[in-house]
Amino acid sequence: MTEKNIIAVVGATGAQGGGLARAILNDSASPFAVRAITRKPDSDNAKALAAAGAQVVQADLDDPASVKRAFDGAWGAFCVTNFWEHFSPEKEMEQAKTLADAAKDAGLKHVIWSTLEDTRKRVPVDDDRMPTLMDKYKVPHFDGKGASDHFFKESGVATTCLLTSFYWDNLIHFGMGPKPGEDGELVFALPMGDKKLPGMAVEDIGRCAYGILKRADEFSGKTVGITGEHLTGAEMAAALGKAFGRKVTYFDVPFEMYRGFDFPGAADLGNMFQYKHDFESEFCGARSVEFSRSLNPALQDFSSWLAANKDKIELTEAASG
Numbered sequence: 001m002t003e004k005n006i007i008a009v010v011g012a013t014g015a016q017g018g019g020l021a022r023a024i025l026n027d028s029a030s031p032f033a034v035r036a037i038t039r040k041p042d043s044d045n046a047k048a049l050a051a052a053g054a055q056v057v058q059a060d061l062d063d064p065a066s067v068k069r070a071f072d073g074a075w076g077a078f079c080v081t082n083f084w085e086h087f088s089p090e091k092e093m094e095q096a097k098t099l100a101d102a103a104k105d106a107g108l109k110h111v112i113w114s115t116l117e118d119t120r121k122r123v124p125v126d127d128d129r130m131p132t133l134m135d136k137y138k139v140p141h142f143d144g145k146g147a148s149d150h151f152f153k154e155s156g157v158a159t160t161c162l163l164t165s166f167y168w169d170n171l172i173h174f175g176m177g178p179k180p181g182e183d184g185e186l187v188f189a190l191p192m193g194d195k196k197l198p199g200m201a202v203e204d205i206g207r208c209a210y211g212i213l214k215r216a217d218e219f220s221g222k223t224v225g226i227t228g229e230h231l232t233g234a235e236m237a238a239a240l241g242k243a244f245g246r247k248v249t250y251f252d253v254p255f256e257m258y259r260g261f262d263f264p265g266a267a268d269l270g271n272m273f274q275y276k277h278d279f280e281s282e283f284c285g286a287r288s289v290e291f292s293r294s295l296n297p298a299l300q301d302f303s304s305w306l307a308a309n310k311d312k313i314e315l316t317e318a319a320s321g
């Protein structure tokens with residue numbers, strides 16, 4: 001039996017990395033084996049990966065030596081950082097550098113870096129169309145990732161920078177699904193005006209990443225963008241209405257109102273939606289459905305994702321808008 005090339009999957013116990021780990025583990029003919037990187041090898045998700053055939057290795061992105069050990073002997077790596085755990089772009093950049101350094105040290109043949117745009121290239125900090133956050137960012141959870149691309153480029157390791165899209169799963173896990181308004185009718189609130197939002201099933205991010213690894217030479221040194229479908233808020237509301245068999249009305253939340261919502265990260269997300277709105281053609285243009293489907297023939301559009309997931313969307317909380 002030929003040895004399989006090991007992919008060290010950062011975030012394997014989470015959404016993006018988990019999708020990649022499952023894509024590899026579910027393909028018995030895969031040329032790759034999964035090394036699941038986690039801080040908590042005893043967690044249920046880590047145990048499930050081990051039971052499905054992954055090697056589980058403990059490492060912490062805040063401990064560079066542990067990441068180097070975890071990458072040792074691997075062929076490639078999938079690298080993702082989780083801004084929402086600490087809300088610090090500086091920490092995210094530090095972790096990205098740790099990943100790039102470890103990839104170089106281990107002599108990896110290919111790395112996928114899950115990134116997003118540094119929005120300051122289009123909206124400099126002195127552009128007052130949206131507030132500057134934490135003194136030097138416009139969309140902190142985007143900017144730190146985009147500002148980290150160079151660590152991978154400078155490492156000399158063949159890297160694909162992967163621009164991901166809004167997870168439709170946010171409608172389940174982030175309370176972004178439709179909610180009843182005062183009259184009991186469902187309202188889908190999103191600050192996107194009449195512009196299109198590229199979205200996708202998070203499980204498809206990992207499946208697309210798997211497609212990239214299988215054609216790694218083609219994507220070395222490239223930035224590629226993936227998405228399941230580009231839809232306006234009104235189109236999403238219509239698809240939701242069809243899925244639930246109820247009227248769903250789109251509420252176009254003003255950016256300023258969204259930034260003022262009372263949850264951590266509201267200003268960051270308000271700026272993010274404004275960026276996607278103001279740069280619709282660039283943002284959508286960087287994320288092609290056809291390209292994503294070429295990497296992952298099972299790519300879901302919003303309606304097919306809804307058909308499989310609508311029962312998980314909580315419809316009962318009061319509308320926040």
Ligand SMILES: NC(=O)c1ccc[n+]([C@@H]2O[C@H](COP(=O)([O-])OP(=O)(O)OC[C@H]3O[C@@H](n4cnc5c(N)ncnc54)[C@H](OP(=O)(O)O)[C@@H]3O)[C@@H](O)[C@H]2O)c1
Nearest residue numbers: 011012013014015016038039060061081082083165166167
């Ligand atoms: N929500 C969206 O629509 C969206 C869209 C595009 C991009 N993103 C980006 O996606 C990222 C999060 O990815 P996700 O959704 O896959 O995350 P997730 O499901 O919340 O899981 C986070 C993963 O990161 C791992 N992790 C976090 N800190 C770590 C550390 N210090 N050392 C080692 N592993 C660590 C966790 O592993 P253990 O806990 O097992 O150690 C876990 O597997 C965020 O940065 C976000 O900005 C989100």
